[in-house]
Amino acid sequence: MDCIRVKLQKSRKDSYDIFVGHGIINSLGSHIRMRHDADRCTIVTDSDVNPLYGRTVRESLAETAVPVDIIEIPAGESSKSVATVLDVVGKLIDLNVSRKSLLIALGGGVVGDITGFIASIYMRSIPYVQIPTTLLAQVDSSVGGKTGVDLPEGKNLLGTFYQPKAVFADLSFLETLTDGDFKNGLAEIIKYCIISDEDMFELLEQEQAAIKKRKPDLMKTLVKRSCKIKADVVEADEREGDLRRILNFGHTLGHALEAASGYRLSHGEAVAIGMVGAAKMSHELAQLDGATCERIVNLIRDYGLPGTIPADFDTEKILAFMARDKKAVEGRLHFVLVKKIGAPFVTGEVPAGVVTDVIEELMVS
Numbered sequence: 001m002d003c004i005r006v007k008l009q010k011s012r013k014d015s016y017d018i019f020v021g022h023g024i025i026n027s028l029g030s031h032i033r034m035r036h037d038a039d040r041c042t043i044v045t046d047s048d049v050n051p052l053y054g055r056t057v058r059e060s061l062a063e064t065a066v067p068v069d070i071i072e073i074p075a076g077e078s079s080k081s082v083a084t085v086l087d088v089v090g091k092l093i094d095l096n097v098s099r100k101s102l103l104i105a106l107g108g109g110v111v112g113d114i115t116g117f118i119a120s121i122y123m124r125s126i127p128y129v130q131i132p133t134t135l136l137a138q139v140d141s142s143v144g145g146k147t148g149v150d151l152p153e154g155k156n157l158l159g160t161f162y163q164p165k166a167v168f169a170d171l172s173f174l175e176t177l178t179d180g181d182f183k184n185g186l187a188e189i190i191k192y193c194i195i196s197d198e199d200m201f202e203l204l205e206q207e208q209a210a211i212k213k214r215k216p217d218l219m220k221t222l223v224k225r226s227c228k229i230k231a232d233v234v235e236a237d238e239r240e241g242d243l244r245r246i247l248n249f250g251h252t253l254g255h256a257l258e259a260a261s262g263y264r265l266s267h268g269e270a271v272a273i274g275m276v277g278a279a280k281m282s283h284e285l286a287q288l289d290g291a292t293c294e295r296i297v298n299l300i301r302d303y304g305l306p307g308t309i310p311a312d313f314d315t316e317k318i319l320a321f322m323a324r325d326k327k328a329v330e331g332r333l334h335f336v337l338v339k340k341i342g343a344p345f346v347t348g349e350v351p352a353g354v355v356t357d358v359i360e361e362l363m364v365s
Ligand SMILES: NC(=O)c1ccc[n+]([C@@H]2O[C@H](COP(=O)([O-])OP(=O)(O)OC[C@H]3O[C@@H](n4cnc5c(N)ncnc54)[C@H](O)[C@@H]3O)[C@@H](O)[C@H]2O)c1
Pocket: 046, 047, 048, 049, 052, 075, 076, 077, 080, 107, 108, 109, 110, 111, 113, 133, 134, 135, 136, 137, 140, 141, 142, 143, 144, 145, 146, 147, 148, 155, 156, 173, 174, 175, 176, 177, 178, 181, 184, 267
């Protein structure tokens, strides 16, 4: 199994390993027995993942020789709520989960975000391990320690920065993902290529057929490389200062589209359109050459991700959602743009006219 170390500057004890490989879940129990002095393990998972992998993880944890329990929440974004937090916390209290216990997040980004959030506040924080089971969670949400819960007013409005003790990205979990969830993860991988890795961008261009079939050695390369890119950024900027904001390439417009669609557009679809928008803005501002802009647009399209805004969207509504983005600084919208593949920059200087023109250009009539 391969390992990427996330070395955090704040304190060496917060640094942790991301393990990547096929079938590595079988070594989870021995890892926890050797490295964590837990009095019990509590797996938090969802109603789709539990029937698929709950038993395997529980069996692996038998090696720890401590009690293991499973708490299941309903699958889906609606579980990322304060009500679920209170429900899970009630169950943890009933199970006598203490500060010596270990929480295990087994699932996609929803389970990871809510379990990380609970771990950060339950009894003033207890340790947790991430076992991401979606591609998006393996390359993005399980790395970096951002946790979150949605409120009726918006997504991720409650949250903390709280790092896991380890991440186990078992690539065999990807075999059961729906095409839609697989593509959501690919959108984030494309993002990493654009902001940081031209070689991986070329690999995505050349190996499309094999990647779409989830060929194991290629998936390992993509997940490892993406985790390394995110880990490097998080190491340099744990709490989302300027550097970490490059990870939001495609997200300023993407988040607004997601919200404006009432979350009918998936995160990956919205980010894909947002990345096309960011590439076009970069080109409009004479920062990115036309041929590279076209390569970006083509790659997104070739992976079956959308590059246009559905016709029933309203430009004003999209602009209003962008203005509410919590990443706006002093009322100024910030975009991550690129000068070339691997050369991103953050700017608050995109003229409003350019933003509107690009949105309207992306709108299908
Ligand atoms: N913390 C961060 O830095 C960060 C970054 C990006 C996204 N997020 C959050 O992540 C969430 C989205 O995550 P997601 O896309 O993983 O969604 P998800 O967790 O809802 O998972 C998608 C669906 O796939 C199912 N599933 C999970 N693993 C499976 C598997 N191996 N086989 C079959 N089905 C499986 C889930 O049960 C669910 O129904 C959002 O809430 C978003 O805000 C967080």
